[in-house]
Amino acid sequence: MATWDIKKKSTQPEPATLSQIIFQLLKNRDIPEADMLSFLSPSYDRDSVDSFLFSQMHIICEKITETIKEKQHIVIHGDYDADGVCSSILLCELLQKLGAEQIDIFLPHRDKEGYGLNMNTVHQFIEQKKELVITVDCGSTSVEEIALLKQQGIPTIVLDHHHEPEKLPEFYAALNPHFSSESYPFKHLCSTGVVFKLIQAFRKKDPKLIDEAFEKWSLDLVAIATVADCMELVGENRTLVSYGLTVLQKTQRIGLRALIIESAIVQESIDTYHIGFMIAPRINAAGRMEHANTAIALLMEKDFITAQQLAKELHGLLGLSDLSQGNWFLNTIVRLLLLEQVLKDTLGQEEVSHSIIL
Ligand SMILES: [Mn+2]
Numbered sequence: 001m002a003t004w005d006i007k008k009k010s011t012q013p014e015p016a017t018l019s020q021i022i023f024q025l026l027k028n029r030d031i032p033e034a035d036m037l038s039f040l041s042p043s044y045d046r047d048s049v050d051s052f053l054f055s056q057m058h059i060i061c062e063k064i065t066e067t068i069k070e071k072q073h074i075v076i077h078g079d080y081d082a083d084g085v086c087s088s089i090l091l092c093e094l095l096q097k098l099g100a101e102q103i104d105i106f107l108p109h110r111d112k113e114g115y116g117l118n119m120n121t122v123h124q125f126i127e128q129k130k131e132l133v134i135t136v137d138c139g140s141t142s143v144e145e146i147a148l149l150k151q152q153g154i155p156t157i158v159l160d161h162h163h164e165p166e167k168l169p170e171f172y173a174a175l176n177p178h179f180s181s182e183s184y185p186f187k188h189l190c191s192t193g194v195v196f197k198l199i200q201a202f203r204k205k206d207p208k209l210i211d212e213a214f215e216k217w218s219l220d221l222v223a224i225a226t227v228a229d230c231m232e233l234v235g236e237n238r239t240l241v242s243y244g245l246t247v248l249q250k251t252q253r254i255g256l257r258a259l260i261i262e263s264a265i266v267q268e269s270i271d272t273y274h275i276g277f278m279i280a281p282r283i284n285a286a287g288r289m290e291h292a293n294t295a296i297a298l299l300m301e302k303d304f305i306t307a308q309q310l311a312k313e314l315h316g317l318l319g320l321s322d323l324s325q326g327n328w329f330l331n332t333i334v335r336l337l338l339l340e341q342v343l344k345d346t347l348g349q350e351e352v353s354h355s356i357i358l
Helices: 021-027 033-040 057-069 084-098 119-127 143-151 192-206 213-217 219-228 234-248 254-262 272-289 293-300 302-324 328-348
Strands: 074-077 103-106 132-136 154-159 171-175
Touching: 021 033, 021 154, 033 154, 033 234, 057 132, 057 154, 057 171, 057 192, 057 328, 074 084, 084 103, 084 132, 084 192, 084 272, 084 293, 119 171, 132 192, 132 254, 154 192, 171 192, 192 219, 192 234, 213 219, 213 234, 219 234, 219 272, 234 272, 254 272, 272 293, 272 302, 293 302, 293 328
Parallel strands: 074 103, 074 132, 132 154, 154 171
Antiparallel strands: none
């Protein structure tokens, strides 16, 4: 018989609006008393952290504004997983909104190029005369690659959330909550969350250009990436995902709608389960089985017919991905067992023979 190990009753005073049992449950999960209310019912205005608490936010905003004013060529270097894809798209949309005309997104091929910047890519950027490189979901450890870019007069901005290496690259500036020199108080943002903080910073600087609608409609991708990257759903992430789910349930992105339909999800009921087990795996399947560019193309597509074709493509790649991970075998067994039960129930057959041919 199971024995329950119940923590001792807390003697600290409970916030007036919480019942003793809820207070005790949160306490047992190490939620600080000050965070209990926002944990249970996040509030966008109350729980958002000031973007300019990032120590280099001002420098980065200025550099991006200047680069766009000079009509220089910007390249976004992302990653092939859901966070890398979503952060590349959000940054591209922000730069377009700010008036940038020359933006490219570069995502490495998972098998042929691997994670992060590599020397071949850097040589390509130099040859293509890129004038500003912005890395998202990577770049924090690319010492040699960023040094070569700098040597060639190309500055690099890093927007990342990977841990600080022993030696930092010579980037122009960086937003990374994990850097020891970083003063931003919340450490668990994914890269898409970091790009979202940049959107909020530009909104604070110019609320007419980056309006409230642009900021709020960006939250669907923040929710997807935060859940897909398995970030802790505490503090600011809890607020971003909570509001992000509401946005996702009404998303205006044609590609995302096509993906939701292809995944047989009722859009109005999307929650973190649907992101983690249905949406994110399809986005990740592109980078795992072919190239993450297909996921970018789908999520940025404006035409529904094309979006449907791309969504079907990702759905097919997910099947291949399942197959490569052995899930196909388990799925087949489960489907056979369900079929056997149906045959027994409807035909009254006691013995049902079946076989799997491999
Ligand atoms: Mn990430």
